[in-house]
Amino acid sequence: MIEIEHGHGGRKSLDLIQQLILPALGASGAPTLDSARLSGLGDDDLVFSTDSFTISPLFFPGGDIGKLSVCGTVNDLAVAGGRPEYLSLALILEEGFPLEDLRRIMESVGATARDAGVKVVCGDTKVVERGKADGVYTNVTGVGAALPRHPFGPAAIRPGDKILISGTIGDHGAAILAVRNELPMASQIPSDCAPLWPMTRAIFEAGGEHVHAMRDPTRGGLAATLNEFALDASLEFVIREEDVPVRAEVAEMLEVLGMDPMALANEGKLIAFVAPDGADAAMEAMRQSPIGAQAAVIGEVGGAREDGRVLLETAFGTRRVLEMPVGEGLPRIC
């Protein structure tokens, strides 16, 4: 039966998709169910991505479910190499949900869409009885024009590529954790929830064909994203732990809780795999962005390895395997 861990974005989520959902869809399904690049609907390819949002609480430091919903889908399109253009917005509302909260959330959708330069063009509203939802769940699906005309995606990653992160990691997960547990530092740890577009455009403009792949490390954090990419690319990645930026407040809180920022969700960060010749320019483009001041090169791509592997190099020079997170995720983080 479905367990909470099936929703964490780690091993169990992948297994559910690969072992049950994709085989059941058969020939009607795509090889993966990530954001898709679509051909045949005009001259240029499109990008297409969907996300449902069940975050709890609905309002949190740095955002709310409305802002998160727009960012989540805009960011999927952006790191898939798209120029986000149009969004759909579907609501599942629980009977008794306050209209004033709905209004705040919709205003937040509107404001974030404006920031990201996208339009909400179609929608749907469903209502379920009290106790059959938790206030409001959303779905935002988006389409955009595909920008890169060079090979782009995990399969384009090459040995020697630099691995870049656009800023501090774990902020979104830490923010939700702090609010849920009513920790005193909650107000000092805002979620990083933000649109990654137009930063991704600047990275493409600066790095050109050297930009081989991008991803936003959401559920399962950097650990899940790196492991997925390493597996897809059949390559080994080496990450220098001390170069991975973490906010002091986040590091402090997680140390007390015994948690790892590498496995915590981000909602306004991206990792990029860039060939050495383009890495400086891509890094500079990130740093020029208002949300990329703390961008850093955190590692390199090593050699071929059938089943992929992510190695974490500590400050003392020792190396350990960074595993795909299994059951340690937070439920309803996005």
Add this chain to the structure above:
Amino acid sequence: MIEIEHGHGGRKSLDLIQQLILPALGASGAPTLDSARLSGLGDDDLVFSTDSFTISPLFFPGGDIGKLSVCGTVNDLAVAGGRPEYLSLALILEEGFPLEDLRRIMESVGATARDAGVKVVCGDTKVVERGKADGVYTNVTGVGAALPRHPFGPAAIRPGDKILISGTIGDHGAAILAVRNELPMASQIPSDCAPLWPMTRAIFEAGGEHVHAMRDPTRGGLAATLNEFALDASLEFVIREEDVPVRAEVAEMLEVLGMDPMALANEGKLIAFVAPDGADAAMEAMRQSPIGAQAAVIGEVGGAREDGRVLLETAFGTRRVLEMPVGEGLPRIC
């Protein structure tokens, strides 16, 4: 606060969208939040539509939430004048949901997508705690190529247009009603849940520019769709009650319950507004379709009327106003 009636697709649903959601979205929102026609993403226009599904029960005579989810969105694209191409599929799963049920639903998604000639190309899976959903909720969002190059939609409806329905009405709503109430005739009333594509293609090929508008009368039934179109087009419609096809079993059941088939949901029917010169050809195209054998001309478009109006002409020649359904809908019908 949100009431069950906000989800019925009638007056209250429209008010919520027009008075709260659209003003809050501001400039980021489209004028309506129906399926949208998108320009600027290539040479040809696209159609784009979203629907979330919260139907209860998940399995019912004639279908399940998987089949319904694909049909719902494929049909929105089809009646918007699109050739459905690509779907996204997002799941909100309740902890404890049986994997076997999920597999059946996914197989149903796969089979229906195959029937409709579409691909499921991206997806998302979220899990919420027990008691925070009702088994599974889905969202399916779709894109397709826009076919008609002539004016198409409510604004293109003209006085004198014939109003066509592709078959019997109220079957989906009646099926769900019978199952929920454990009525003895439940097994004899299957939902009409079916993809309207490729029937819509045949209608366009046959009727050409005479085909002015189409819509699938789902939540709120024929009564809601006719009233929305009459209002949007600022025209009066006259419907001949005796020409509206209703299955005998459905009519019988609804008479006992004191309910009107005009306000019950359909999930495999469309109404079309066609200029007289194209009406016979369009009707023939419907009837040639395996799901259109009982297609009928049910009325005509009358003259201009600022606030729109739908008149129902009885067998005795009397006329009454067919109102937009207000609170009589069924919750979680789709």
